[in-house]
Amino acid sequence: MATLLRGEVRAILQPAGTAQYEGAYCPPNVPFREVRRGPFDGKADIVVRVGIDGEVPKLMTFGNGQVVYEYDGRDRQARAVYRYAPKLSSSHRDVMNGVAEVYAEHALNKAKGGQ
Structure with a gap:
């Protein structure tokens, strides 16, 4: 683990919490839990x-700027x-439409009897 310079704080990226995903786009037939997942979680x-x-x-x-993560406090290890x-990520709709295609496939x- 690298040494932090003065004024630096370690950070971790996590899935969306309720405040971030409430009201976000979710295509039909896709579980809403998929909305929470970010590409860098x-x-x-x-x-x-x-x-x-x-x-x-x-x-x-x-x-x-297409993928956005929002600050949500510190964890037990003092990481941000x-x-x-x-809702702030411009790529979210396209990603979710891709997820919908996978679910549909x-x-x-x-339905055809395959797995």
């Missing part, structure tokens, strides 16, 4: 820089916890 080798106000950034973006924010295969 579980990533823990991240460091954020504390601002001059002593606070960590409220948002963290990836993929040219960022949760996937589907699986349902079709199951």
